[in-house]
Amino acid sequence: MKSIFQINEAAKFVSNRISSAPRTGVILGSGLGGLVSALKESMSIRYADIPHFPVSTVVGHRGELIVGELNRVPVWVLNGRFHYYEGYDLDDVVFPLRVLRALGLERIIITNAAGGLNPSFEAGDIMLIEDIISLMPANPLRGKNLDEFGPRFPDMSEPFCSTWMKQAIGEAENQNINLRKGTYVGLTGPKLETKAEINYCRLIGGDAVGMSTVSEVIAANHMGIKVLGFSVITNESIPKVKKEFTHEEVVDVANKAGATLAKLIKRVL
Numbered sequence: 634m635k636s637i638f639q640i641n642e643a644a645k646f647v648s649n650r651i652s653s654a655p656r657t658g659v660i661l662g663s664g665l666g667g668l669v670s671a672l673k674e675s676m677s678i679r680y681a682d683i684p685h686f687p688v689s690t691v692v693g694h695r696g697e698l699i700v701g702e703l704n705r706v707p708v709w710v711l712n713g714r715f716h717y718y719e720g721y722d723l724d725d726v727v728f729p730l731r732v733l734r735a736l737g738l739e740r741i742i743i744t745n746a747a748g749g750l751n752p753s754f755e756a757g758d759i760m761l762i763e764d765i766i767s768l769m770p771a772n773p774l775r776g777k778n779l780d781e782f783g784p785r786f787p788d789m790s791e792p793f794c795s796t797w798m799k800q801a802i803g804e805a806e807n808q809n810i811n812l813r814k815g816t817y818v819g820l821t822g823p824k825l826e827t828k829a830e831i832n833y834c835r836l837i838g839g840d841a842v843g844m845s846t847v848s849e850v851i852a853a854n855h856m857g858i859k860v861l862g863f864s865v866i867t868n869e870s871i872p873k874v875k876k877e878f879t880h881e882e883v884v885d886v887a888n889k890a891g892a893t894l895a896k897l898i899k900r901v902l
């Protein structure tokens with residue numbers, strides 16, 4: 634379990650190298666690193682150089698913390714995230730977010746690549762995440778509560794900021810983006826879902842499924858950080874035309890749809 638001491642040590646390392654302390658953050662999902670090219674005046678630190686930071690092992694997750702400006706708003710960008718299936722504990726998964734909070738983070742946009750459960754969704758669609766269902770075996774708040782960050786029993790009745798969501802919906806309309814809306818189901822992975830599991834995820838109210846995000850949303854809510862979330866639907870969970878899932882395709886579709894998502898993110902900042 635990561636201690637407050639380790640969080641503060643990582644935060645100190647970052648603040649010694651980056652003079653500004655943006656209030657806003659973005660976590661980039663698989664294949665969504667293209668957003669970085671829209672950043673101005675950026676500088677980066679490799680995760681591998683930051684004390685106690687985990688290391689990214691998944692293709693499409695570069696493993697660097699970037700500070701720059703997006704639409705003249707200073708932002709922290711976590712270009713690469715950690716997943717439970719990589720072997721990390723859930724408190725490792727949310728460690729970067731806690732470090733950013735220690736540095737002053739107030740709001741975060743969380744993105745991911747996900748499979749579409751909702752039959753009306755198509756590959757390349759962008760979904761505003763309205764709610765989450767965590768099917769992870771635990772949650773990142775398990776263990777001694779970090780009282781410095783938040784309460785033992787955080788309220789999760791509105792995990793995403795309703796004002797920010799309304800703004801995203803309005804901006805999508807302005808830009809003629811067919812923004813889908815729905816619930817994201819987080820599973821451990823790395824195996825893909827069986828057909829029965831997909832039917833189950835749909836039955837319990839899921840619109841998209843993936844292997845990340847839910848723990849970050851929980852930790853952010855615990856710390857009182859405002860959250861906005863987007864999934865890029867990279868594949869249909871049950872393809873209409875039979876084909877095998879590949880992570881390469883996920884990264885490829887996310888790369889392409891990422892340009893539209895980047896435009897939307899720029900506006901909601």
Ligand SMILES: O=P(O)(O)O[C@H]1O[C@H](CO)[C@@H](O)[C@H]1O
Pocket residue numbers: 661662663664691714716744745746747822843844845846879880883
């Ligand atoms: O959720 P992100 O990190 O975008 O990645 C998604 O893409 C990978 C599968 O292709 C899984 O890691 C899944 O969670």
